[in-house]
Amino acid sequence: MLEVKNLHASYGKGDVLRGINLKVGKKEAVGIIGPNGAGKTTLLKAICGLVESRGEIIFDGKEISKLKTHERIRLGISISPEGRRIFKNLNVRDNLLITGKKNLEEVYELFPKLKEREKQPAGTLSGGEQQMLAIARALMLKPKLLLLDEPSFGLAPVVVEVVSEAIDRIRELDVSILVVEQNLSLIHEVTDRVYVLSSGEIVAECASNELERIEKTYF
Ligand SMILES: Nc1ncnc2c1ncn2[C@@H]1O[C@H](COP(=O)(O)OP(=O)(O)O)[C@@H](O)[C@H]1O
Ligand SMILES: [Mg+2]
Secondary structure, eight states, X not given: OEXXXXXXXXXXXXXXXXXXXXXXXXXXXXXEEOOTTSSHHHHXXXXXXXXXXXXXXXXXXXXXXXXXXXXXXXXXXXXXXXXXXXXXXXXXXXXXXXXXXXXXXXXXXXXXXXXXXXXXXXXGSOHHHHHHHHHHHHHTTOOSEEEEEOTTTTOOHHXXXXXXXXXXXXXXXXXXXXEEESOHHHHHHHOSEEEEEETTEEEEXXXXXXXXXXXXXXX
């Protein structure tokens, strides 16, 4: 579904990503773990065309690294960004409809809590519900590949559990997932495979059930 080859990215001075190679298969959920500043967000941005990059990005059989962000979205890549970026003054329903799509039924089926609260300003939702909304908004675009940037950020462990159950339900829709995280237990629960990113390079790769071994080496 996605293959990244020798990807470099920078914000002007010096490469923040230094030759990334990775793959996400059809229906596969893959995790990227790594400390603050490793380049996790930059990697997702580069896949979406939101930061300048060099190297190949092959999505669904097509080389997309020269395409504009909106063209990549049209092909089926969608992101739930770092910090959620929901519109706090808009209600839940309008946050979803702002994508310009009308896929509400399916999204509400996945997230019944959001339907219950559809008239509520997004800023009055709990942290977990706001995260669900950010993920739901990305799903409005019916992506083939969903990128999630730290979905557990700032959430209590029981709420992280709810987010991880939601990601499991999304997997059943045949969406491939690439999720970056610092929360290893979420990664362990929702992914098949994991890459470790450190200072802009992939330094290790393993099956998610081998995470414990990796954890001892890198964390
Ligand atoms: N907009 C930006 N302009 C300049 N440097 C940036 C910008 N965003 C991130 N960086 C730098 O790129 C590196 C990787 O950041 P980031 O991808 O956000 O890491 P992570 O998501 O793993 O915490 C850091 O050194 C950070 O300071
Ligand atoms: Mg980040």
